[in-house]
Amino acid sequence: MYLPGNASKARLREAENARRNRAEVLKALADGRVSRRDLIRWGLFTAGGALALKNGFSPFARSAYADGIPTGAPPSPLFNVTEFSQAMPRFDVLPRFPEPGFLNPAPTALANTTQQPLNAALPGVRPGDTGPIEGRPPGAIWAHQDFATLPPKVAVEVSQEGAKTNTTYNPGVPSAFNSGIDPATPIPVRFHPGLPTQDPLKVWTFNGTVPPKLLIGRYGEPILFRHHNKLPFDQTQNGGFGRHTTSTHEHNGHHGAENDGFTGAFFFPGQFYDYHYPIVLAGLKTINTTATDPMAGSPTDAGGIQKVPGDWHETMSTHWFHDHMFSFTSQNVYKGNAGMFNIYSALDRGAEDIVDGVNLRLPSGRASVSGKSWGNLHYDVNLMLADKAWDANGQLFFDIFQTDGFLGDRMTVNLAYKPYFEVERRKYRFRILNGAVARFFKLALSDGSTMIQIANDGNLLPHPVPLTQLDEQGIAERYDIVIDFSRYTVNSKVWLVNLAEHQDGRLVHQDLSIADALSGNSPDPCVGKFLEFRIVRDPAQPDISQVPDPLIPNPDLSGVPVVHERIMEFGRGAAQTQNDPVTSAFGPWGIKTDNGSLLAADFGRVSAAPRFGTRETWTLRNGGGGWDHPVHIHFEECQTLARDGGPVPPWEAGRKDVWRLRPGGEVTLTLQFRDFAGMFMQHCHNTTHEDNAMLLRWEIDDKGTPFVRPLPTPIPTPQGVRFQPPDEILPTAFQP
Ligand SMILES: [Cu+2]
Numbered sequence: 001m002y003l004p005g006n007a008s009k010a011r012l013r014e015a016e017n018a019r020r021n022r023a024e025v026l027k028a029l030a031d032g033r034v035s036r037r038d039l040i041r042w043g044l045f046t047a048g049g050a051l052a053l054k055n056g057f058s059p060f061a062r063s064a065y066a067d068g069i070p071t072g073a074p075p076s077p078l079f080n081v082t083e084f085s086q087a088m089p090r091f092d093v094l095p096r097f098p099e100p101g102f103l104n105p106a107p108t109a110l111a112n113t114t115q116q117p118l119n120a121a122l123p124g125v126r127p128g129d130t131g132p133i134e135g136r137p138p139g140a141i142w143a144h145q146d147f148a149t150l151p152p153k154v155a156v157e158v159s160q161e162g163a164k165t166n167t168t169y170n171p172g173v174p175s176a177f178n179s180g181i182d183p184a185t186p187i188p189v190r191f192h193p194g195l196p197t198q199d200p201l202k203v204w205t206f207n208g209t210v211p212p213k214l215l216i217g218r219y220g221e222p223i224l225f226r227h228h229n230k231l232p233f234d235q236t237q238n239g240g241f242g243r244h245t246t247s248t249h250e251h252n253g254h255h256g257a258e259n260d261g262f263t264g265a266f267f268f269p270g271q272f273y274d275y276h277y278p279i280v281l282a283g284l285k286t287i288n289t290t291a292t293d294p295m296a297g298s299p300t301d302a303g304g305i306q307k308v309p310g311d312w313h314e315t316m317s318t319h320w321f322h323d324h325m326f327s328f329t330s331q332n333v334y335k336g337n338a339g340m341f342n343i344y345s346a347l348d349r350g351a352e353d354i355v356d357g358v359n360l361r362l363p364s365g366r367a368s369v370s371g372k373s374w375g376n377l378h379y380d381v382n383l384m385l386a387d388k389a390w391d392a393n394g395q396l397f398f399d400i401f402q403t404d405g406f407l408g409d410r411m412t413v414n415l416a417y418k419p420y421f422e423v424e425r426r427k428y429r430f431r432i433l434n435g436a437v438a439r440f441f442k443l444a445l446s447d448g449s450t451m452i453q454i455a456n457d458g459n460l461l462p463h464p465v466p467l468t469q470l471d472e473q474g475i476a477e478r479y480d481i482v483i484d485f486s487r488y489t490v491n492s493k494v495w496l497v498n499l500a501e502h503q504d505g506r507l508v509h510q511d512l513s514i515a516d517a518l519s520g521n522s523p524d525p526c527v528g529k530f531l532e533f534r535i536v537r538d539p540a541q542p543d544i545s546q547v548p549d550p551l552i553p554n555p556d557l558s559g560v561p562v563v564h565e566r567i568m569e570f571g572r573g574a575a576q577t578q579n580d581p582v583t584s585a586f587g588p589w590g591i592k593t594d595n596g597s598l599l600a601a602d603f604g605r606v607s608a609a610p611r612f613g614t615r616e617t618w619t620l621r622n623g624g625g626g627w628d629h630p631v632h633i634h635f636e637e638c639q640t641l642a643r644d645g646g647p648v649p650p651w652e653a654g655r656k657d658v659w660r661l662r663p664g665g666e667v668t669l670t671l672q673f674r675d676f677a678g679m680f681m682q683h684c685h686n687t688t689h690e691d692n693a694m695l696l697r698w699e700i701d702d703k704g705t706p707f708v709r710p711l712p713t714p715i716p717t718p719q720g721v722r723f724q725p726p727d728e729i730l731p732t733a734f735q736p
Pocket of ligand 1 (some may be wrong): 119628629630686689696
């Protein structure tokens with residue numbers, strides 16, 4: 001896909017011209033000046049949605065300069081920057097404030113529909129129009145569920161905005177634990193100090209700044225996450241890609257759908273959206289309802305445990321949050337709309353020196369040193385992996401015409417190009433997020449030594465799993481691992497290495513050996529070393545952290561009957577049965593539900609509607625062998641029952657929310673529908689596939705008043721959200 005840096009000048013020029021041409025068309029498409037139908041008519045897209053093989057346009061068309069070789073894309077210029085020459089910044093911890101009292105206006109159970117004048121640059125706005133200050137759909141169905149019983153105690157206020165310099169960086173640790181970075185030094189948005197600063201229209205992040213943001217929370221302490229949209233009012237002011245509307249998904253929160261970032265519940269520049277994250281253990285309304293189980297708890301500031309209702313086996317640890325804008329998720333997440341969320345519990349305390357028989361004492365830091373009884377980050381490090389590309393000017397570049405899945409050619413960790421990170425000779429926990437658009441990773445240490453996987457997606461595993469290579473990690477999957485650096489000497493180095501070689505965004509082409517990945521011979525520039533660990537000193541105190549076994553056993557579902565089974569098959573060549581201009585997407589990708597037709601996404605279509613309070617079994621099947629799909633189910637952590645009809649490997653044996661189906665593969669899982677209700681989603685988390693229509697809506701809507709069967713579809717406009725009946729209800733949606 002990407003040409004090597006030593007390709008001939010003619011070929012590089014040819015590839016750059018093709019890329020410019022694609023960028024022109026993408027800009028026109030993003031501006032709304034042309035439609036996908038126009039592109040098909042012009043012969044640039046095939047009817048199936050693939051990029052036509054036109055010379056001078058497609059990176060896959062044959063080069064005029066080399067027989068049988070694709071044009072390719074020009075490599076992202078490095079401006080003489082070398083790898084491992086910048087420190088990796090830790091995440092930027094979002095400030096937390098006591099609520100009520102902080103947010104103005106105060107958050108409300110129903111959406112705040114106070115009117116404001118609208119900016120005339122917003123789409124469809126006439127002079128004098130007004131619209132609501134909050135973009136959340138109005139009325140009882142989209143009210144915060146259990147807002148009175150689980151009122152917000154903490155306020156976090158963020159904005160979506162264009163790139164600007166960070167003058168308030170808070171890594172949450174002293175600079176000795178952040179490779180010596182002085183947080184008082186202003187940080188412009190750039191992938192390396194030697195690379196150009198990003199234009200405000202090219203990169204849109206939380207608060208407009210880097211490093212990426214870390215939300216800190218604990219059970220029993222609901223957070224009101226107020227998200228302001230400060231993106232340009234004019235949707236053509238997008239630097240060539242990205243949509244100025246957004247919907248924020250807290251992946252994988254157990255809460256009402258009004259807080260889930262439903263793809264059709266997006267909001268406009270000038271508005272905010274209040275997301276209420278109750279942070280509760282699943283089962284809170286049926287299990288341990290009086291909060292007597294000592295294992296089900298939240299860390300108190302005094303170092304003790306405040307008991308909470310629910311099933312402690314449902315405790316979660318590592319989430320992330322990101323844009324879920326219908327048809328624009330890949331562009332918006334790639335542009336910077338992604339953060340991480342660490343959730344602390346009695347079990348996963350973030351204080352390794354608290355010994356009470358409940359705390360697992362995972363690597364984090366000592367309360368007795370920091371004075372913080374929970375949430376210590378000294379030895380608990382978030383890593384967001386993402387492949388990026390930039391143009392000849394060093395500005396972020398995206399290519400929607402790679403409908404197989406967009407691949408970048410430069411590896412970043414926490415949005416820094418191939419950085420280093422200083423560590424002590426002791427155990428560390430790394431919470432690794434695959435934040436790519438379409439790339440899978442497969443990680444190993446350069447010396448082939450052992451890592452211990454302790455969590456998969458948001459959840460600690462039943463047992464820790466020692467591995468010399470992690471499994472392939474799909475987009476949106478989180479792997480928490482522990483690395484013990486005490487086996488290295490001070491001043492030595494070891495690297496994290498990516499073994500998964502891609503040729504395109506369809507699937508991993510091959511998993512290389514560590515030696516082959518390190519050889520530099522792979523044509524994929526994102527294979528090989530990408531993060532350098534520098535072992536710089538002994539720890540000031542002995543390492544008393546632990547990796548106990550067991551960690552968190554799976555919830556026992558033996559007493560919960562399975563009332564229904566569903567099959568979702570993911571494939572290419574989908575049909576769109578709807579003409580709804582707002583809710584329907586086009587593209588080659590789709591989902592077949594219960595052996596029906598392969599359908600392209602329509603968020604007005606109800607594909608499944610399980611009954612509140614029940615349990616079902618779903619089989620997710622890959623309809624083809626030439627693709628992999630990391631499929632995400634919102635809302636409820638699922639237990640994987642089988643992979644390809646056989647046993648589940650130990651690193652997938654816990655609860656999960658994303659499954660790689662693998663080519664021709666399938667997984668069977670079981671999930672419950674409880675505590676909250678509303679409309680949720682299931683989709684491929686290769687966000688290129690998702691945006692090109694591999695997404696469906698499912699809902700829990702028979703909870704009683706105010707829910708109705710089926711739920712009306714929200715249609716956001718700057719003047720307010722209107723509702724319409726579902727476009728379609730699949731025949732098996734409400735069965736039995
Ligand atoms: Cu996919």
